[in-house]
Amino acid sequence: MDVRHRNHVTVSGRPGGPVVMLAHGFGCDQNMWRLVVPALERDFTVVLFDHVGAGNSDLSAWSADRYSTLDGYVEDVLELCRELALGPVTFVGHSVSAMMGVVAAVQEPEAFAGLVLLAPSPRFIDDPETGYRGGFDAEDIDELLGSLDANYLGWSGAMAPVIMGNPERPELGEELTNSFCRTDPEIARVFARVTFLSDNREDLALVKVPTLVAQCSSDAIAPREVGEFVHAQIPGSRLVTLDATGHCPQLAAPEETTAAIASFVEALA
Amino acid sequence: MRGCGDEEDAEAETDGAAAVGDSGGRDSSGDEAQLSALLEDSAEDLYEHAPCGYLSTLLDGRILKVNTTLLDWLGYERDDLLGRRYFSDLLTVGGRLYHETHFAPLLRMQGEVSGIALELKAADGSRLPVLVTSTVRTGEDGQPLLIRTTLFDARDRRAYETELLRARKEAERERERLQRLAATLQKTLLPPILADVPGLNVSAYYHIASADEVGGDFYDLFPLAEGTWGLFLGDVCGKGAAAAAVTSLARYTLRAAAVYNPDPVAVLGNLNTVLNHEYNGADPRFCTVIFGLLTPDPDPDRGGFHITLAGGGHPPALLMRADGTTDYLPTPGGQLIGVLPDAHIATTAVRLSPGDTLLLHTDGLTEAHVSAGLDSEDRYGEDRYGDDALLDFARTLAPTTASDTVDAIRDLLDTFGSGVDDDTAVLAIHVPRPPSEEQQ
Numbered sequence: 001m002d003v004r005h006r007n008h009v010t011v012s013g014r015p016g017g018p019v020v021m022l023a024h025g026f027g028c029d030q031n032m033w034r035l036v037v038p039a040l041e042r043d044f045t046v047v048l049f050d051h052v053g054a055g056n057s058d059l060s061a062w063s064a065d066r067y068s069t070l071d072g073y074v075e076d077v078l079e080l081c082r083e084l085a086l087g088p089v090t091f092v093g094h095s096v097s098a099m100m101g102v103v104a105a106v107q108e109p110e111a112f113a114g115l116v117l118l119a120p121s122p123r124f125i126d127d128p129e130t131g132y133r134g135g136f137d138a139e140d141i142d143e144l145l146g147s148l149d150a151n152y153l154g155w156s157g158a159m160a161p162v163i164m165g166n167p168e169r170p171e172l173g174e175e176l177t178n179s180f181c182r183t184d185p186e187i188a189r190v191f192a193r194v195t196f197l198s199d200n201r202e203d204l205a206l207v208k209v210p211t212l213v214a215q216c217s218s219d220a221i222a223p224r225e226v227g228e229f230v231h232a233q234i235p236g237s238r239l240v241t242l243d244a245t246g247h248c249p250q251l252a253a254p255e256e257t258t259a260a261i262a263s264f265v266e267a268l269a
Numbered sequence: 270m271r272g273c274g275d276e277e278d279a280e281a282e283t284d285g286a287a288a289v290g291d292s293g294g295r296d297s298s299g300d301e302a303q304l305s306a307l308l309e310d311s312a313e314d315l316y317e318h319a320p321c322g323y324l325s326t327l328l329d330g331r332i333l334k335v336n337t338t339l340l341d342w343l344g345y346e347r348d349d350l351l352g353r354r355y356f357s358d359l360l361t362v363g364g365r366l367y368h369e370t371h372f373a374p375l376l377r378m379q380g381e382v383s384g385i386a387l388e389l390k391a392a393d394g395s396r397l398p399v400l401v402t403s404t405v406r407t408g409e410d411g412q413p414l415l416i417r418t419t420l421f422d423a424r425d426r427r428a429y430e431t432e433l434l435r436a437r438k439e440a441e442r443e444r445e446r447l448q449r450l451a452a453t454l455q456k457t458l459l460p461p462i463l464a465d466v467p468g469l470n471v472s473a474y475y476h477i478a479s480a481d482e483v484g485g486d487f488y489d490l491f492p493l494a495e496g497t498w499g500l501f502l503g504d505v506c507g508k509g510a511a512a513a514a515v516t517s518l519a520r521y522t523l524r525a526a527a528v529y530n531p532d533p534v535a536v537l538g539n540l541n542t543v544l545n546h547e548y549n550g551a552d553p554r555f556c557t558v559i560f561g562l563l564t565p566d567p568d569p570d571r572g573g574f575h576i577t578l579a580g581g582g583h584p585p586a587l588l589m590r591a592d593g594t595t596d597y598l599p600t601p602g603g604q605l606i607g608v609l610p611d612a613h614i615a616t617t618a619v620r621l622s623p624g625d626t627l628l629l630h631t632d633g634l635t636e637a638h639v640s641a642g643l644d645s646e647d648r649y650g651e652d653r654y655g656d657d658a659l660l661d662f663a664r665t666l667a668p669t670t671a672s673d674t675v676d677a678i679r680d681l682l683d684t685f686g687s688g689v690d691d692d693t694a695v696l697a698i699h700v701p702r703p704p705s706e707e708q709q
Contacts, residue, residue: 013560027370031378095370136362138588143363147387196366218329218359221369245329247369252328 003083007049007076008056009242011084013041018113019086020264021047023077024118025095026195028181029055034095035254036261044265045086052076052096053187068190070198072098074103083113088113088263095119095221095247096195102234106206110192113269114210116261120230121222123199132201135223141196148188204233211237212264214257218245238264322399322420328413328705330355330373339420344392356418359397361388370403376416380405386423398427448480454686455483458516462491466498468565469574470701472671476682476693478633484692485512485556486631487520491527496565499527499536502629502696503558503583503606515554518547519606523560533579537606537614541581555607557583559600559629563698566620573622573700579614581606583634587660587666589674591624591702597660598627624668626699634678635659637685654685662708671699 003009004011008030015019020040024032030048040046050057051073065070077100081089090113093101096147104114123133125141183191212236215227224241231239240260244253316323322339326332331692332350339394340347343359357365364387375382383402389398392678463471463596473488485505493499501523505515519540526539548554558581566573578586580600589595600615621627637654666677682689 028374028378032374034378140362140366143361144366145363147361147363147367205480219369220365232529246373248374248377256517265595 001081003076006052006058006061007080008058009047009049009080009084011045011047011086012037013044013046015045017044018269019047020044020088020261020265021049021077021080021089021091023049023091023093023097023100024051024054025093025097026191029057031055032248033250036250036258039255039258040261043262047084047086047089048079049080050262051191053191054183057169059184060188062184062187064186064190067187068194068256070100070103070194070200073097073100073194074107077101077104078108078111081108090114090116090261092116092118092261093120094250095121096198099198102203102207104198105209106203109208112209114212114264115207116212116214116264117230118214118249118257119216119219119222119227120213121226122201122204122230122233124221125199127199132229133223134226135198135221141192144196144232145189145192146169148185148192201229201233204230205235207234207237210268212260213237213239214242214249214260216242216244216246216249216252219247221247276663277685281410321422322418324356324418324420326356326416326418328405328416330357330416332356332625333415342391342397342422343389351568354469356416359389361390364388372403376403376405377413380407380413386427389420392451398423400426423493444481451481451483452477454513458487458513458520460489460491463684464492464498466490466492466563466698468572468700469563470671470699471697472675473694473696473700474675476633476679476689477639478689478692479508482508483510483513483516484508485516486633486692486694488629488694489520489524490696490698491524493531493562496545497531498563499524499531499560499677500563500629500696500698501533501554501558501560502631502694503556504631504633504694505556506554507690511552511554515544515548515556517541519556519558523558527560527562533562533577534614534616536560537581538612541606541609541612541614545610548607555605557581557631558606559583559586561629563585571622572703573625575618575620576627577615577616577618579603581612581614584630584635584656586621587628587663588621589626589628589663591622591668593664593667593669595660595664597656621698621700623700623702626667626669626671626674626697628663628674628678630659631676631692631694633689633691634682634695636691637693638688638690639685669699671697674699 022030022033024030029050033048036045037048053059053062088111091101091104099122101115101117105115112234121134123132124136126133126137213227213231213234215222215224227239231237242249242253242256242260244256246252249257278522290379308442317337319336322342323336324332324339325334328612331352332354335347335350345496357368360368367387372382372385381404385401386398387401388396399416399420400423401420403416405413406415406417407412425688436649455554459475463473471490475486477484483508488502490498490500503519505512505519511666517589522540522543537558540558545552561576563579564575566575578600580603582603582605585597585599587595588598598617600617602613604612635654635656639652639654662681665675675695678695682693
């Protein structure tokens with residue numbers, strides 16, 4: 001198995017510089033980082049990849065078995081670190097990928113120089129027993145799955161022939177403009193479940209590598225109190241609240257996001 | 270960093286709309302004024318009462334401007350929304366998750382997103398399915414300033430899509446039902462088991478080209494008067510239910526006719542008469558058949574069988590001798606059954622000795638397309654397998670047995686894949702060597 005091909009890995013930037021590995025979250029692919037990469041490339045070696053099932057990853061490597069829990073993704077990250085052999089990396093995980101970084105760093109701390117958790121949430125669903133508030137209930141997640149389905153159905157007229165079953169004409173799917181976030185509906189459903197139904201709260205306290213928690217000032221998906229929870233649970237972690245709003249600061253406020261990542265990585269050196 | 274500049278630009282957006290609206294009252298003659306009044310070409314009015322919802326927001330989604338249509342759909346007052354609420358606040362929670370993980374990132378990356386299905390939540394809690402398209406408006410320096418969004422009422426469309434899905438599922442169920450029906454009908458047209466003929470090894474195979482249609486091939490092997498057996502293999506012109514009716518008629522006619530008079534020429538002659546009577550109108554139905562009368566050699570020491578074959582326009586039988594000699598057994602001059610009032614039927618007689626194998630087949634086998642792949646227009650090439658290739662293939666098998674022959678033909682058909690576009694039936698009979706000769 002060629003993991004570089006499997007995860008459509010690209011390595012760029014300053015050779016020999018500190019290694020920054022950028023991991024995209026649920027929804028799109030490594031294009032999510034396009035606004036922060038140019039600035040990071042000046043000082044760092046930048047590793048980009050697509051999770052299996054997303055972007056230009058090898059779809060034949062996807063199986064519901066391996067990727068219906070976070071563990072399959074965590075294994076992929078660790079395999080990438082080993083295979084690329086670039087030394088300890090600073091892993092920047094956005095959204096669900098933040099928890100992949102947490103679990104990977106707990107399993108193999110020596111592979112990581114540091115963790116940047118960008119808009120993280122260890123659990124999206126409220127847990128009344130412990131008083132934890134993730135911001136959502138199980139019905140909300142079902143509703144998201146409904147939205148996913150509706151958009152594979154209603155995703156512009158160009159999709160209609162594809163919907164009606166036209167496997168012999170794959171080019172019909174290629175015409176879509178919204179291709180960065182195009183995912184096989186089956187894969188998207190499974191990844192949505194992994195993202196929104198995982199609970200990694202207990203992993204947080206086990207993190208031993210330097211960690212930056214970077215949350216947005218107003219984020220409908222990962223509210224501020226969730227970021228504060230992550231910060232409180234990870235020993236010695238730092239918390240930065242970005243001015244950026246929404247769930248994707250790397251797109252909404254690329255300069256601010258780049259600055260937060262860069263200053264953290266430089267402080268590690 | 271962003272905030273202040275956006276607010277100013279947002280005001281510019283509002284002012285701009287008003288300015289365009291004012292220009293509606295320009296100088297014009299009486300007719301033109303009347304026409305323009307009829308056209309309601311006030312930009313303001315077009316905006317406010319457009320048949321779709323309009324929304325302008327800051328880049329972070331805060332609502333700056335909203336038209337009356339959308340306010341009416343949602344049951345909000347303008348002041349409920351302006352500057353206070355974000356676009357994603359108008360969505361269901363699931364829709365909000367989709368917005369944050371797909372819609373917003375795409376919009377940032379592409380500058381526009383079109384035709385996304387989302388659900389709005391109205392003030393009274395009711396839901397409204399919409400199709401959302403957004404574009405980012407940029408300033409002169411290319412900096413993104415704000416987001417313009419149109420929302421189309423998608424209630425009918427959503428219902429239509431649900432109906433499409435339902436119809437597709439139903440069509441799939443119907444197709445399965447049809448295939449089950451076709452398979453069942455096909456089975457009833459073939460003998461469940463072939464008669465056991467002492468001293469003869471028999472094997473047959475029916476290849477179905479399409480699961481959706483009943484094919485027109487048929488065969489049988491059955492006992493006649495003491496010590497004689499009849500066998501036939503044929504192909505009705507056409508496919509589907511009409512062909513199946515002829516197949517059924519041909520099959521039972523052949524069996525009954527053979528009891529009445531087992532002479533192969535008489536059997537096919539009677540079938541010809543029946544088909545002529547039945548289908549002599551505008552819808553002629555005909556078939557090709559080979560019929561054989563099988564009798565054991567009266568000398569038990571010699572073993573083997575005599576077979577008399579009568580052909581009505583059917584591909585000739587193939588005889589594979591015990592010594593490996595292989596050739597067709599032509600019945601030249603035999604005419605299609607069911608076309609002419611007095612079809613000419615040709616016969617041939619042969620002795621099957623121990624070790625010999627006789628193969629009957631329909632032309633689905635020799636008419637199979639064998640050119641590799643499809644041409645540029647997605648059509649199969651004109652290369653067919655052909656009689657010569659089948660003869661060469663049989664020569665590589667001989668000497669052989671009935672079951673080995675049929676197995677080899679099955680494998681051969683598999684290599685043709687979808688090149689076999691017609692049903693194919695094969696029937697092989699073989700006279701085993703006496704056990705004393707088996708070792709040779």
